[in-house]
Amino acid sequence: MKEKLENIKLLILDVDGVMTDGRIIWDANGVESKFFNVKDGHGIKLVQRAGIQVGIISGRNSQVVDLRAKELGIELVYQGSLQKLESYADMLKRTALADHQVAYMGDDVIDIPVMRKVAFAAAPANALEIVKSNADFISCHNGGMGAVRELCDLLLQGCGAWEELVLKRYC
Secondary structure, eight states: OHHHHTTOOEEEEOSTTTTBOSOOEEOTTOOEEOOBOHHHHHHHHHHHHTTOEEEEEOSSOOHHHHHHHHHHTOOEEEOSOSSHHHHHHHHHHHHTOOGGGEEEEOOSGGGHHHHTTSSEEEEOTTSOHHHHTTOSEEOSSOTTTTHHHHHHHHHHHHTTOHIIIIIHHHO
């Protein structure tokens, strides 16, 4: 696992069920809401400080996702992507990276094609069983409840940035 992690330069995340708990809430005016985990967000900022780019590929379109991505400084955002391999290929082109430099976290069958291409595939604890069977790492946490943070911490340890960015700064 360490060999796979030390080469990661790009972390790609699904949104619903990974960055969120999968619930979609609409109010009476049709305004959509999602719940994001602050610890997941801090983990994303830490991996960015370690030089790992972060991208999003979501099957749905949501203004809420654009807002969260902007807040976190994520510029690689693909929404409405029902064929995630196409978005993935474009992301590789834009970043000039290769499969062996990418980690991906997904939770549903739409994520499996990308999970099979990347160097390191991850899934939240509550992902579908078929998705977990395609993962190198399964978080102890559910989507939207710290799964992304757990993966981010693992990436920081794998690339050797954990001590500098976390232990020396906060502990």
